[in-house]
Amino acid sequence: MAETKKLLRALAGEVQDIPPIWMMRQAGRYLPEYRATRAQAGDFLSLCYNPELAAEVTLQPIRRYGFDAAILFADILLVPQALGADLWFVTGEGPRLSTIARQSDFDALRPVEDIHETLSPVYETVRLLSRELPSETTLIGFAGAPWTVATYMIAGRGTPDQGPAHALREENTALFEALLDQITAATIEYLSAQIEAGAEVVKIFDSWAGSLKGDAFQKYAVEPCRVITDAVKARHPGIPVIGFPREADQGYVGFAKATGVDCVALDNSVSPEWAAENVQADGCVQGNLASSHMVTGGQALVDDTCRIVEAFSNGPHIFNLGHGITPDADPENVQLMIDTVRRQ
Numbered sequence: 001m002a003e004t005k006k007l008l009r010a011l012a013g014e015v016q017d018i019p020p021i022w023m024m025r026q027a028g029r030y031l032p033e034y035r036a037t038r039a040q041a042g043d044f045l046s047l048c049y050n051p052e053l054a055a056e057v058t059l060q061p062i063r064r065y066g067f068d069a070a071i072l073f074a075d076i077l078l079v080p081q082a083l084g085a086d087l088w089f090v091t092g093e094g095p096r097l098s099t100i101a102r103q104s105d106f107d108a109l110r111p112v113e114d115i116h117e118t119l120s121p122v123y124e125t126v127r128l129l130s131r132e133l134p135s136e137t138t139l140i141g142f143a144g145a146p147w148t149v150a151t152y153m154i155a156g157r158g159t160p161d162q163g164p165a166h167a168l169r170e171e172n173t174a175l176f177e178a179l180l181d182q183i184t185a186a187t188i189e190y191l192s193a194q195i196e197a198g199a200e201v202v203k204i205f206d207s208w209a210g211s212l213k214g215d216a217f218q219k220y221a222v223e224p225c226r227v228i229t230d231a232v233k234a235r236h237p238g239i240p241v242i243g244f245p246r247e248a249d250q251g252y253v254g255f256a257k258a259t260g261v262d263c264v265a266l267d268n269s270v271s272p273e274w275a276a277e278n279v280q281a282d283g284c285v286q287g288n289l290a291s292s293h294m295v296t297g298g299q300a301l302v303d304d305t306c307r308i309v310e311a312f313s314n315g316p317h318i319f320n321l322g323h324g325i326t327p328d329a330d331p332e333n334v335q336l337m338i339d340t341v342r343r344q
């Protein structure tokens with residue numbers, strides 16, 4: 001049957017006059033209805049593990065804006081938690097986790113087959129969404145890439161330069177690689193379960209890929225993404241995968257071929273003209289409007305949106321931001337971006 005959903009058509013390589021559009025962190029604090037549901041849930045993690053409320057916040061931006069895709073509401077740090085790490089969020093600061101500094105910390109993690117015990121509410125959210133979403137809306141599941149997830153597990157928090165993870169990589173390569181392998185195996189199981197529950201596409205977020213250079217980028221960003229993509233596609237033939245090696249720069253070139261992903265998501269540090277020539281030549285791309293436009297709006301938002309649509313108009317493209325929308329964004333600016341893309 002010919003594919004009718006706009007997002008799936010782009011992922012299959014179709015060039016569309018008006019690209020499909022969705023937005024990273026589209027369910028989030030910039031929306032008053034999100035803040036209300038989050039308050040009802042109590043805190044962020046309770047929201048992630050409450051299928052009814054997590055489905056509700058996933059649907060909110062679809063109702064408000066009619067995006068072409070919904071992304072499951074969850075977090076990349078649920079996998080470390082399912083592997084036995086302690087996880088909590090400090091308001092105004094971000095995530096905190098128990099750290100992996102030595103072999104005994106790693107040995108204390110739970111086996112991969114145990115993750116579903118913690119993550120089963122997420123699969124229930126996916127099931128609810130696949131029933132409730134409009135028929136034209138694609139449901140995206142996701143996980144963090146092993147390197148990015150490992151940076152949080154090693155440091156116990158977000159870090160500006162991923163210093164602790166780089167240090168462990170150099171000082172105890174065997175432990176570092178064992179951790180990456182464990183996350184890789186868990187991620188394959190987690191994404192497969194999301195697909196079995198109804199996710200139609202999966203996205204792998206490697207938010208800190210840009211701090212891996214040269215050979216390390218190949219070993220710890222490209223290779224794990226290839227292993228996950230291969231395994232997921234072997235179990236679920238035809239499932240499209242989006243890779244996001246954020247700030248990979250030259251590493252974006254050839255990333256789709258090297259990993260087997262169907263689409264490369266681009267951050268806004270690369271120009272759309274450069275990416276059209278060097279990345280879109282291999283297939284679908286997603287991106288890459290600066291999320292700061294969602295705060296500032298105006299003609300600059302319209303101009304940059306038009307520039308991106310135009311630059312990617314000769315190949316398959318999914319319109320998105322270069323990174324997540326921030327809590328200080330104005331919901332009106334999101335509408336302006338959508339109207340500009342859809343030429344309304």
Ligand SMILES: Cc1c2[nH]c(c1CCC(=O)O)Cc1[nH]c(c(CCC(=O)O)c1C)Cc1[nH]c(c(CCC(=O)O)c1C)Cc1[nH]c(c(C)c1CCC(=O)O)C2
Pocket residue numbers: 023024025026027028029038044071072073074075076077093094095142144158205207324
């Ligand atoms: C690195 C990372 C994380 N989580 C994620 C990444 C990769 C993408 C990226 O680079 O942003 C991915 C993520 N996090 C969230 C989603 C849900 C789907 C979506 O709407 O995009 C997705 C896909 C919800 C969330 N994850 C988080 C929020 C805000 C929590 C709140 O409501 O207080 C949301 C909506 C919290 C979170 N989660 C994480 C951090 C560092 C933080 C704190 C920073 C912040 O507050 O924005 C880890």
